[in-house]
Amino acid sequence: MSEKKLHEDQKYIDGLLQNNSFIIQAIYDRFVPKVVNYIKQNSGSVDAAQDVIQDTLMTIYNQANQNKLQLTCPFDAYFFLLCKRKWLNQLKKSSNREVTINEDVLSKDDKAQELAFETSVFGEKESLFAEMFQKLGTACKELLQATFKIKSMEEVANSLGVTYAYARKKKSLCIGKLTELIKASPKFNQLNS
């Protein structure tokens, strides 16, 4: 990753990550109108556009937070492609057709396409993981929440009134359970194929 040349628009990604109001405002002023127009021209409403845009920015934020999103293309193109893809997927879903992630001619050297593709796969995965997490039993959910928030397993064990060994065993089994739920979902196979 590091040998790729960063685009100067990385400032938008960094700004989102810092929750910088000026930058978020600038994104709305500069890049959002184009997306709204596109969605309006493709059987969508302004409200739908507002949601798509908000979700997309959330996904970018999460990806940047998780694996250091490095922008190698203009933000404009990247952001527009992401919103467009999200909107087309929603259209397909609501018209009950089969949802496939449709590639408009993806050539490897088209950085914006490639990056937008990565981010949207990330977003799909993330929502799948979150959905499956909700399906875990309460005990598992609480244990995992405690584990990752408190960090020290000793403290977690103390707060839950169990031994350290038991808490750690439980943690691994709960994560294991979650991986099984994820694997069993049809969406997972689509994403990994």
Added chain:
Amino acid sequence: MGEQDYILYEKYLSGDMPKEEMMSFEERLKTDSDFNNAFQLYKETSSFLKHTLEKEDERTKFKENLQKISRAHFSKASDNQGKKTKPFNLYKYAVAACVVLLFGLFMFNQFSTPTYSDYSNYGTISLTVRGENDALLQTAETAFNKKDFAKADKAFKSLIVLDENNAELKLYRAIANIELNNFETADTLLDSLQKGNSVYKYKATWYLALSKLKQHETEECSAILKTIPKDVEEYKVAQKLIKKLD
């Protein structure tokens, strides 16, 4: 995969595995593809949980801020549209009147000297909730947006004491001080921001120029504007202002 495998994965990932066990674990990853696939998914799931649960608060704050800005943006956009589509019988006259008015404004703008208020366009601000100083941030934000700049300045001053490297707060405090005609405070703040490397570097340059404009120091204003490079957001409007000042 069985429970034993999950326990092994966790042990490996937490770095608690003795060296010999680790070597045979890694060997198995290479040779047993089911074991390896299950491990990769376990690792990914664990990392997802780590990021989602660990940074839940930060993410909530970001989401709230995003929603606020989004709502403001879209309500502004729909206002504008509402005005455009309002039916008006005498629209021809209205158009004619607008043309005359626009022409008048245009002429006026061409020949009048530019002033600070023509260019200060900071709008309303929205400060995100960070840590313990929520109430103070709220005070600063509300005062600033209500144009009670004296109160805003006081709040910003206290906030900066607590968070002395926060460029965003410094910029807002400087703007409040320009509004209050406390140019010395404003210019000192802006000057330090302008020399720094924050994302507000050129915003600060722009406002420093506007401060000079408000102080009727036209030449200095122009000189500062010329330091704004081409690839910066403020470049175009800076160039326009330079032309008017000449």
